[in-house]
Amino acid sequence: MKKVIFLLLSMIAMFYACDYAGDIKDYKEDLAEGGPVNTILVSPSAFTLYVDSEFPSMSYVSVPTNTVDSVVVWSSDTPEVLDVDPETGELKWGTVRNCEVVISATSATRKDVKGECRITVRNTIGVYKYLDLRAELGLFVIDRNMGATMVFDKTVTNNMAAGLKGNYYHWGNNTPVANKEFGGDDGRGGYYTYPNGRTLLGGYPEFDPSWNAEGEHFSDWSQGGETPCPGGWRLPTKEECEKIIYMTNVANFNTQQEKTAARALREKLGVAMSGYQRIPGGNWQWQHGMLWTSTWNPETKKVWVLQATNSGDWKDDPWEMKEMELKGIAIAVRCVRDGNVEDVE
Numbered sequence: 145m146k147k148v149i150f151l152l153l154s155m156i157a158m159f160y161a162c163d164y165a166g167d168i169k170d171y172k173e174d175l176a177e178g179g180p181v182n183t184i185l186v187s188p189s190a191f192t193l194y195v196d197s198e199f200p201s202m203s204y205v206s207v208p209t210n211t212v213d214s215v216v217v218w219s220s221d222t223p224e225v226l227d228v229d230p231e232t233g234e235l236k237w238g239t240v241r242n243c244e245v246v247i248s249a250t251s252a253t254r255k256d257v258k259g260e261c262r263i264t265v266r267n268t269i270g271v272y273k274y275l276d277l278r279a280e281l282g283l284f285v286i287d288r289n290m291g292a293t294m295v296f297d298k299t300v301t302n303n304m305a306a307g308l309k310g311n312y313y314h315w316g317n318n319t320p321v322a323n324k325e326f327g328g329d330d331g332r333g334g335y336y337t338y339p340n341g342r343t344l345l346g347g348y349p350e351f352d353p354s355w356n357a358e359g360e361h362f363s364d365w366s367q368g369g370e371t372p373c374p375g376g377w378r379l380p381t382k383e384e385c386e387k388i389i390y391m392t393n394v395a396n397f398n399t400q401q402e403k404t405a406a407r408a409l410r411e412k413l414g415v416a417m418s419g420y421q422r423i424p425g426g427n428w429q430w431q432h433g434m435l436w437t438s439t440w441n442p443e444t445k446k447v448w449v450l451q452a453t454n455s456g457d458w459k460d461d462p463w464e465m466k467e468m469e470l471k472g473i474a475i476a477v478r479c480v481r482d483g484n485v486e487d488v489e
Contacts, residue, residue: 184259194270195375241267296414373479
């Protein structure tokens with residue numbers, strides 16, 4: 145009987161210990177007050193990070209809670225994998241993946257007092273899935289646009305649903321932009337006023353009608369730099385998209401089996417009808433899905449775009465490439481990579 149009681153008490157103690165470690169904000173009122181800092185609690189205390197995950201928001205509590213020396217300095221023991229801003233605790237990717245990183249919050253006045261978060265970094269995608277299209281295209285392809293909450297489904301009546309389209313991006317800018325008029329509002333507010341005085345409410349404030357691949361936020365996507373893609377993934381090149389166009393064009397094949405395979409590949413890729421936006425003078429491509437490539441001309445500020453036709457009687461119409469000006473345009477991003485299965489799992 146004593147043994148049973150002991151086991152029950154142990155289980156209860158473990159439950160409260162785990163719960164305490166998991167969420168410090170619920171226990172602030174129970175912490176001791178007064179005196180110099182002697183403990184720092186970091187939240188989260190542990191986290192698994194995939195290359196397509198959102199970074200956790202790092203926070204801490206100093207114990208005692210009313211200590212006068214509650215300022216901390218954030219640091220990473222492996223900044224080449226995952227670095228952290230020393231003042232804000234904001235995380236940012238390094239260039240290496242696949243290991244455990246310890247993020248520390250150390251007291252600015254007592255170097256021996258610190259809290260830690262252990263982050264396991266996986267060099268794989270955990271939010272999105274991938275299509276193994278090496279046989280058809282020589283590529284792995286992520287199964288949806290960046291930011292999309294669902295894969296393409298031809299049975300979805302509203303093929304322009306925001307969940308299918310995902311985010312829109314200016315080419316060379318990793319911050320997504322969209323607006324309510326085109327189904328991309330996420331409730332953050334923002335507005336744009338047309339020259340005629342009409343105001344478009346609910347849009348992302350990051351949309352820049354004059355964007356032209358310039359300024360401090362520009363990243364040259366053609367050079368393998370930072371893109372909206374997960375680590376190890378990239379935008380397709382013009383040549384790779386031309387192969388996609390060839391392999392999805394039913395007219396290029398003679399046998400019924402080949403034609404069926406071309407249609408099946410088109411469905412697998414599932415490019416949602418996302419169109420593009422240009423403000424002022426918004427322009428909408430009703431029957432097309434459009435995706436950026438990584439191929440551009442820095443002198444003319446034009447980028448090659450894959451334009452996919454998806455609906456109705458146009459289901460066998462060939463997809464095509466278009467060279468488009470960058471200014472004020474934001475469209476979807478789809479990511480690819482080459483390599484072996486071991487590279488993506």
